[in-house]
Amino acid sequence: MTSTLAKTDTDISTRSSRPVIVLRNITKTYMMGSVAVDVLRGISMTIDHGDFVAIMGASGSGKSTTMHIIGCLDIPSRGYYWLDGIDVRTLTDTDLSMIRNRKIGFVFQSFNLIPRLSVLANVELPLTYRGVNKQERRERSTAALAATGMSHRLTHMPTELSGGEQQRVAVARAIVTNPSIILADEPTGNLASHQSAEVMNIFSQLNAEGRTIVLVTHEKDIAEYAKRIIRIQDGVVVEDIRSLPVNAMPPRLESNPSTTYHTVLSPGSYKTDTLNSGLGAYTPPSESIHRRPK
Amino acid sequence: MSWSDNFVIAIRGITANKLRSALTVLGLLIGVSAVIILVAVGNGSSLSVEQRINQLGSNTLTVINTGRFGRGPAVSGTQTQQATLTMTDVKNIENPNEAPDVKSVSPVASTTVTATYGSATYSTSVIGSTASYLNAEDYTLSSGSPITSQEVKSHTHVIDIGSEVVSNLFDPGQNPIGQTIQLNSANFEVIGVLAPKGTSGLTNEDSIAIAPYTAVQDELTGYSQSFSELIVQGKSSSTLNLAESEVEGILAATNDTTVANLPFNVINQATLLSTAKSTTSTLTVLLGAVAAISLLVGGIGVMNIMLVTVTERTREIGIRKAIGASKSAILIQFLFEAVLLSLFGGALGVAIGMIGTRFRIDGVHPVVAGYSIALAFGVAVVIGVFFGFYPANRAASLRPIDALRYD
Incomplete structure (x- = not known):
């Protein structure tokens, strides 16, 4: 693997004050036929480790394009993007796929979700691309699905699940590689309100574990789960409001001891996790994210 | 990603649309089996032609009376005497001073007769010749004795008969040797039975009888002292061409004409063989080319299917890239699918080809050429890689967001 990415899985508790996402004057221009459309017109933002940020904006404001650029799914026309101190422009296609896989x-x-694959196979897929062996893949995917409350649907096909369940599988797939950043593009857009609350609570738990969450939404009550709200309009940032400090607990975290999301990937409380009692042989991966001291 | 992961992903891709994959495999299967079967048919027919020519005898020239008028060109119309092959010609050609490369000359006086034994009758061709005929034409005896020079000289009514003549005239198990059969009411004593040779071209080599030409001329062909053909055996295959020109020279001198205007056809077995060989190899190449085209069309089928698959699964490619699949992982996935399809089609094609070549096709026993199997199978797999690469590379090069937006 490439040397610049060798240390992507460092324990983030040791560097919690460093910015993880830095955008400077990002522009994005699409060619619609012969007409150039400026979707982003100079976006700049800095997001620290452990933050929970909601990006808001009307449809067509450029919030999703910003998200795609942050997620290395798209590349900016101009501007700089440092991800964990790495200038993304210098990375090769293979490096970018590794970042998408690990970070x-x-x-x-x-x-x-891939419709022809079972729930478990869908969640295993990122680990497959990472070259993790079959047994570890199964253990980690089962744990991730347990963390999002989907242990009872391992062999189901995505089409057999409700929207909320599918989204929880998708979240399990997003966290199975233990990334430090979770990007969610309108994750509740296709969900009923009670399903939205479940999914948002999972994000709150993941943030409480120390992961950086960036969320795109146009719903105010979804944005209220975040510690900071950035508004984008016509391709520029128009408002940036912080309601809680970076290292605070997420505002609407429901501390429910019977739920398991925050414990599964945390070594300290793992053994008390009753839902995972069948996974006695499971050893949490070395790059596990530790709960930050409050 | 391990090979087994790639394999599982490729199998899932192939089984996702079973009918389409089956049709792709069918296209390659037809191409591969067509190459194997058609090349085998070409091979088989060329072998059988070779065998037939070899059955004509070893190192032989056949002098056939063409019926053209001798002693001058036929167009002049003023000369009316027809050229004939006579005992004089036989003696001239047998002269070692004139034709040093000739081993033997066997005159042939042949006719078709009805053979009778008891109540059984059978229509057979009788060849009147000399003792050297059997050897020149590669006949061997399964029992009894051949006709001898003495019997030829003394006009003895003896005969060697072919296996089919035996089976048509005699009861099974009955020994024909020593029995007397009637040929058009003339009595001939059977002294030998020829070993079976099979058919050669239009004539059935087992349905003949060989007797001294003197007896045949006395009893069956009438007063004519001429022969329909001469079988000239050369001393070796390498000097057969020399023997040919010697024979032509002698005949031209006897008939007072030039070699070009010779009223006889001298057929050189070696020339015949090489002509036939080149004809049948042209046939094989032609058949192979037709089959190769169908294999190519099968390959284009693979490419077509892979292009459709890639287009249809663009969104899936986007998802895979978004969760960290590298370009090479996607490339390998689709390439694996294409190669698996063509391996499968190739292997099935070889199996069908092997089965197909067990049947007799249009009178030809196909002979499988090892190279055609290797070539067809190899080409099928190479086609899979080659035609799979373009769609696979197109899929792998997509930017994740473009692939995700695709609908």
């Missing part, structure tokens, strides 16, 4: 977990509005 970033992406959750889409339309779930984007």
Whole structure:
């Protein structure tokens, strides 16, 4: 693997004050036929480790394009993007796929599960591309699905699940590689309100574990789960409001001891996790994210 | 990604649309089996032609009376005497001073007769010749004795008969040797039975009888002292061409004409063989080319299917790239699918080809050429890689967001 990415899985508790996402004057121009459309017209933002950020904006404001650029799914026309101190422009295609695999977990509005693969196989896929062996893949995927409350649907096909369940599978797929950043593009856009609350609570738990969450939404009550709200309009940032400090607990975290999301990938509380009692042989991966001291 | 992961992903891709994959495999299967079967048919027919020519005898020239008028060109119309092959010609050609490369000359006086034994009758061709005929034409005896020079000289009514003549005239198990059969009411004593040779071209080599030409001329062909053909055996295959020109020279001198205007056809077995060989190899190449085209069309089928598959699964490619699949992982996935399809089609094609070549096709026993199997199978797999690469590379090069947006 490439040397610049060799240390992507460092324990983030040791560097919690460093910015993880830095955008400077990002522009993006699409050619619609012969007409150039400026979708982004100079976006700049800095997001620190452990933050929970909601990017808001009307449809067509450029919030999704910003998200795609942050997620290395798209490349900017101009401007600089440092991800964990790495200038993304210098990376090769293979490096970018490795970043998408290891550093970033992406959750889409339309779930984007592969329809022909079972729930478990879908969640295993990022680990497959990473070259993890079959047994470890199975253990980690089962644990991730347990963390999002989907243990009872391992062999189901995505089409057999409700929207909320599909999104929880998608979240499990996003966290199975233990990424430090989770990007969610309108994750509740296709969900009923009670399903939205479940999924948002999972994000809150993941943030409480120390992961950086960036969320794109146009719903105000979804944005209220975040510690900071950035508004984008016509391709520029128009407002940036922080309601809680970076290292605070997420505002609407429901501390429910019977739920398991925050414990599964945390070594300290793992053994008390009753839902995972069948996984006695499971050893949490070395790059596990530790709960930050409060 | 391990090979087994790639394999599993490729199998899933292939089984996702079973009918389409089956049709792709069918296209390659037809191409590969066509190459194997058609090349085998070409091979088989060329072998059988070779065998037939070899059955004509070893190192032989056949002098055939063409019926053209001798002693001058036929167009002049003023000369009316027809050229004939006579005992004089036989003696001239047998002269070692004139034709040093000739081993033997066997005159042939042949006719078709009805053979009778008891109540059984059978229509057979009788060849009147000399003792050297059997050897020149590669006949061997399964029992009894051949006709001898003494019997030829003394006009003895003896005969060697072919295996089919035996089976048509005699009861099974009955020994024909020593029995007397009637040929058009003339009595001939059977002294030998020829070993079976099979058919050669239009004539059935087992349905003949060989007797001294003197007896045949006395009893069956009438007073004519001429022969329909001469079988000239050369001393070796390498000097057969020399023997040919010697024979032509002698005949031209006897008939007072030039070699070009010779009223006889001198057929050189070696020339015949090489002509036939080149004809049948042209046939094989032609058949192979037709089959190769169908294999190519099968390959284009693979490419077509892969292009459709890639287009149809663009969104899936986007998802895979978004969760960290590298370009090479996607490339390998689709290439694997294409190669698996063509391996499968190739292997099935070889199997069908092997089965198909077990049947007799249009009178030809196909003979499988090892190279055609290797070539067809190899080409099928190479086609899979080659035609799979373009669609696979197109899929792998997509930017994840473009692939995800695709609908």
